[in-house]
Amino acid sequence: MTTEDILRLRNLGEVNKVQFKERILDKYDIGCELVAMSNFRGGQLVIGINDKTGEFNPLSYAEVQETTNMLSNMASENVVPGILLDIDTATVEGGSVVIATIKEGNNKPYHDNKGIVWVKNGADKRKVFDNAELAEMMSECGSFAPDEAVVKDATLDDLDENTLKVFLQNRFATVLEKKGMIGDAMREASLDEVANAIAKGHNLNKLMRNLRFLRPDGSLTVAAMLLFGKYTQRWLPVMTAKCISFVGNRVGGNQFRDKVNDADMEGNLLHQFETIMSFFTRNLKNVQVEKEFNSLGRLEIPYTSLVEFVVNALVHRSLNWNAPIRIFIFDNRVEIHSPGILPNGLQVEDITNGTSMPRNNFLFNNAIYLLPYTGAGTGIQRALEDGLQVEFKNDERTHEFLITVMRKEDLDIDSDTLTLDLDTKEGCPNTDSDTFKSDSNTFKPNSDTKEGYPNTTPNTKDECPDTIRTKLSNKQKDIVNFCSVPRSSREILERVGVRYHNTNIKRYVTALVEAGYLEMTNPDNPNASNQKYRKK
Incomplete structure (x- = not known):
């Protein structure tokens, strides 16, 4: 290290990765610093600079020899398991300083010779007693995989x-x-x-x-319970999400527009994903993006971007921290709080550049068969391509990763109404599909029909509207979200809670296909036995 390098380092002052000491007066204290840096992101210990004033107190030749020997001994005797140091010197006026570079450890957690685990806390250090934090350290270096841990008695x-x-x-x-x-x-x-x-x-x-x-x-693993559990939270109570839509812009507000009950969220990751996306679609506004009056609107925050953010929170959250995912909708922003900071030393710029380094490898490699993501590390980049104003925060103080998406206040919004352009015959709704009532905000079978069949009589005696503007009910929105993964008509009707019958297929499936919200996976053979429907 050159004299210019050490001057530049000195001028920056003590930070979480740089520590100054005039001399090694307390071997135990220095050993604790080495432990803390090994358990953190590494760092540098500089001997020969006053940590209070930043003034140089250079070491003589003999002191340099003694200091380097002491540091090497402490790295093996005061740090358990032992570590290797990269020791260098730099010449300054009146003598030299010694710089010990400590790498981030790959055998965490390290502890001192009294068995105490230390970690950096700003320019200082602190003791670690929390099992969750210890487990997180072990997970980072690969000595513990929380997604492959046992779920007792399941x-x-x-x-x-x-x-x-x-x-x-x-x-x-x-x-x-x-x-x-x-x-x-x-x-x-x-x-x-x-x-x-x-x-x-x-x-x-x-x-x-x-x-x-x-x-x-x-024994079942945590990954199995998260992916396939009937009542996942019975075994893993904090592996859930809290979803609240607030009135105003403060989390401390005592008024909210919508809140997902804990019982509604209980279930595996696929169920949680569908419930969260339904929460978004019913609380975010829809934007008229085309000039045509009856063109389909879209969510103010693109659905595909929300999918990426939600899947990342579900799959990459820390399984060691006893905290749920928290999703808040405010008047001016959406916040997605995911337990645990970015793993393996990743920084925000890494993930925005497409770096993929999963925290829960086993869960990540299997969730791809249930949740809509590619696993190629491009999800965040695709979300940013939508032109959103997004802030990512890797908060080491609260041990969480926060995504904040700003909502636009100048949108061309018509409440949360979507528009449907129905198949028409001579200006009237197609009578082969469900009847859409123009005097209602939701589309549903005419209550006057016999046994639930559509009424083919127009709403007016002489004419029908060319198109009918309608608002999806929460149940219909839920069906559309449910079909983010291709679903059979039987699965859709089971989701709705009605029996498998042609009338119900028309009411809950065919109508959404004709309206442009769902599409067939095998459109060339509509009556195929393996026919499924997905969100269009």
Whole structure:
């Protein structure tokens, strides 16, 4: 290190990665500094500068020799497990200073020779007693994988069959299709039969062991419960999200427009994702983006951007911190609070540049078969391409990663109304679909119909409107969000809670297809047994 380098370092003063000492007077204290930097992001310890005044107190040749030997000994004796130091000197007027560079450790947590774990806290250091923080250190260096930890007493009976089938169908699509395990055959098969179709001679238990969702002793992993659990929060109570839409711009406000109940959020990650997206779609405004009066609106914050932010929070959150994801909608902004800072030393500029370094590797590699993301590290970049005003904050003080998206106040907004351009015949709604009542804010079957069938009589005697403007009900919005992942008509009707019948298919599925909100995955064969519907 040159004299100019050490002057520049001195002029910046003590920070979390730089510490000054005039001399080594207390070996234990210096050892604690080495521990703290190893447990943090590394740093530099400079001997020969007064930490109070910043003035040089150069070391003589003999002091330099003695100091370097003492530092080497402390790195092996006062730091457990031992570390290696890169020791350098720089010449200043009157002598030299010694600079010890400490790398971030890859065997955390380190502790002193009394068994105390230290970590940097600004220019100072602090003791660590919280098991969650210790587990986070172990996770960062790969000695502990929280997503592969055991969920005590949980069994395969605590997993949701439908979610498991979606996962297996997406992961083993080619194999299952060759075996004819698609459509009705897939829905009616037991999980053991599906497992045997994937790998001959396997039942669900054996397949889940091979996929590492079951440990050798038969215990379920955290990843399995998060991905497939029926009542995930029974076993992992903090692995949930709190969603509140406030009146005003303060989190301390005592008025709110909407709040997701804890019971509604209870479930696996797929259920949580769908519930959160439904919360967004019913609380954010819709913008008229085209000149045509009846063109479809879009959310003021693009849906695709929200998907990226939500999936990142669900999949990359710290599993060690006992805190839920928090999602707040204010009048001027949206906040998404995810427990845990960015892992492995990542900084905000890294993720905005597309660097992908998952925190929960096993969960990340399997959630891709349930949640809509690519895993290529491009999600944040795609979200930023929408021109949003977004702020990312890696808050080490609160141990959370915060995404703040500003809402625009000058939008061309018509409440939260979407417009539908219905198929018409001579200016009237298509009578083969559900009847859309022009005097209602929601579309629904005419209450005068017999057995729920559409009424083909126009609303007016002489004429019908060319188009009908309508507002999606919460149930209809929920269906659209539910179909972010392709769904069969049976799955959609089960979601709504009605029996599987042609009338209900028309009411809850066909109507949204004709309105342009859903599309078929196999449009060339509308009556295909494996037909599914996805958000358009």
